[in-house]
Amino acid sequence: xxxxxxxxxxxxxxxxxxxxxxxxxxxxxxxxxxxxxxxxxxxxxxxxxxxxxxxxxxxxxxxxxxxxxxxxxxxxxxxxxxxxxxxxxxxxxxxxxxxxxxxxxxxxxxxxxxxxxxxxxxxxxxxxxxxxxxxxxxxxxxxxxxxxxxxxxxxxxxxxxxxxxxxxxxxxxxxxxxxxxxxxxxxxxxxxxxxxxxxxxxxxxxxxxxxxxxxxxxxxxxxxxxxxxxxxxxxxxxxxxxxxxxxxxxxxxxxxxxxxxxxxxxxxxxxxxxxxxxxxxxxxxxxxxxxxxxxxxxxxxxxxxxxxxxxxxxxxxxxxxxxxxxxxxxxxxxxxxxxxxxxxxxxxxxxxxxxxxxxxxxxxxxxxxxxxxxxxxxxxxxxxxxxxxxxxxxxxxxxxxxxxxxxxxxxxxxxxxxxxxxxxxxxxxxxxxxxxxxxxxxxxxxxxxxxxxxxxxxxxxxxxxxxxxxxxxxxxxxx
Numbered sequence: 001x002x003x004x005x006x007x008x009x010x011x012x013x014x015x016x017x018x019x020x021x022x023x024x025x026x027x028x029x030x031x032x033x034x035x036x037x038x039x040x041x042x043x044x045x046x047x048x049x050x051x052x053x054x055x056x057x058x059x060x061x062x063x064x065x066x067x068x069x070x071x072x073x074x075x076x077x078x079x080x081x082x083x084x085x086x087x088x089x090x091x092x093x094x095x096x097x098x099x100x101x102x103x104x105x106x107x108x109x110x111x112x113x114x115x116x117x118x119x120x121x122x123x124x125x126x127x128x129x130x131x132x133x134x135x136x137x138x139x140x141x142x143x144x145x146x147x148x149x150x151x152x153x154x155x156x157x158x159x160x161x162x163x164x165x166x167x168x169x170x171x172x173x174x175x176x177x178x179x180x181x182x183x184x185x186x187x188x189x190x191x192x193x194x195x196x197x198x199x200x201x202x203x204x205x206x207x208x209x210x211x212x213x214x215x216x217x218x219x220x221x222x223x224x225x226x227x228x229x230x231x232x233x234x235x236x237x238x239x240x241x242x243x244x245x246x247x248x249x250x251x252x253x254x255x256x257x258x259x260x261x262x263x264x265x266x267x268x269x270x271x272x273x274x275x276x277x278x279x280x281x282x283x284x285x286x287x288x289x290x291x292x293x294x295x296x297x298x299x300x301x302x303x304x305x306x307x308x309x310x311x312x313x314x315x316x317x318x319x320x321x322x323x324x325x326x327x328x329x330x331x332x333x334x335x336x337x338x339x340x341x342x343x344x345x346x347x348x349x350x351x352x353x354x355x356x357x358x359x360x361x362x363x364x365x366x367x368x369x370x371x372x373x374x375x376x377x378x379x380x381x382x383x384x385x386x387x388x389x390x391x392x393x394x395x396x397x398x399x400x401x402x403x404x405x406x407x408x409x410x411x412x413x414x415x416x417x418x419x420x421x422x423x424x425x426x427x428x429x430x431x432x433x434x435x436x437x438x439x440x441x442x443x444x445x446x447x448x449x450x451x452x453x454x455x456x457x458x459x460x461x462x463x464x465x466x467x468x469x470x471x472x473x474x475x476x477x478x479x
């Protein structure tokens with residue numbers, strides 16, 4: 001590994017937060033916040049590009065396209081508030097929490113062109129928000145959090161959440177909040193960064209000393225870097241997806257911003273490859289394992305292999321692979337909304353999924369288009385669906401009317417509706433039934449989940465209302 005100093009830039013006040021924004025056009029911006037109430041923007045070579053007045057009450061900063069419209073927004077933690085300000089300076093988010101925000105990051109996790117936001121709180125809690133302000137997960141860490149990052153550790157295009165605790169413990173979480181890996185990097189840290197090369201993940205840590213330490217994914221220290229004074233903040237970036245040169249920006253207590261280039265020398269080790277494969281496999285298992293015990297019906301965590309209530313082994317998805325379900329959901333949603341922004345499609349899709357899942361929306365749509373599952377194209381941040389290649393026979397009015405009495409009979413004494421049984425008794429095509437249920441779930445008009453060919457009603461779902469909504473939506477399919 002070769003580390004080369006590019007620039008050392010003096011600042012008028014101590015910089016306490018640094019952020020790297022990498023644009024799709026490959027241009028890179030480094031944002032810095034200092035105690036002189038200034039927000040400065042540099043390029044990767046340390047050249048100052050702009051500066052403006054900015055309150056030092058903003059404790060962390062991230063820059064990303066939150067609205068999915070191709071325009072950057074500023075994300076900041078101000079006391080107990082998450083603030084997002086769009087490119088015009090207008091407030092987009094103003095969320096109050098129970099504890100002060102100490103760190104934040106914002107990147108597009110799921111491929112809908114709109115960035116998610118992760119924050120770490122002073123009370124050790126980490127929260128990941130979808131771009132529409134919905135909480136994807138919340139998790140309480142053991143020790144105070146020094147920093148939090150969004151990074152593609154598993155190289156599957158769905159980003160992970162990396163949490164660095166001041167005790168030196170690093171935890172890699174899925175975007176659903178499930179733990180993938182823990183590793184101990186020293187006994188304490190105050191600054192943290194991730195170096196993500198095309199085939200290698202490295203971590204950088206610093207404490208109150210003048211030395212930064214670089215670690216591999218197995219927790220082995222592989223290099224050190226001496227800085228001028230105590231580090232206060234760090235940021236990293238890769239100019240493009242296939243680059244072997246990254247950059248590192250460090251602010252130090254002596255009012256300096258140092259810019260470095262980091263060049264990978266040598267290939268990723270066999271051990272690192274194995275560990276990354278193990279993390280990926282763990283992620284796959286967690287997303288496929290049951291979230292409801294098939295034996296006693298108790299809610300479970302996919303992080304456990306057995307049910308805590310009855311001890312039964314948690315089952316894996318076998319009949320209906322989650323990728324197929326995602327494609328079916330996209331097909332169903334876009335059949336009703338044939339021109340829809342990726343951000344909105346993602347919001348609806350999340351409601352339909354019976355369990356958390358790893359997916360990249362843009363990649364899924366492109367795969368469906370290429371394989372002729374659906375006709376359409378992506379126009380910027382919008383999916384436009386054209387004529388269907390495969391038509392499904394429309395149900396008759398008589399068959400739809402049979403749903404009323406049949407549905408009640410099938411739900412007698414149970415909260416589970418068999419889609420296959422409903423098809424058999426009414427003559428309404430199974431694909432139409434599933435597609436209708438998915439649409440209603442996505443719209444939030446019914447409460448429940450699809451598991452294989454069973455629809456499980458939530459306890460608060462009124463059967464009369466469920467029946468009415470199902471029949472009304474099915475009627476839109478009738479000739």
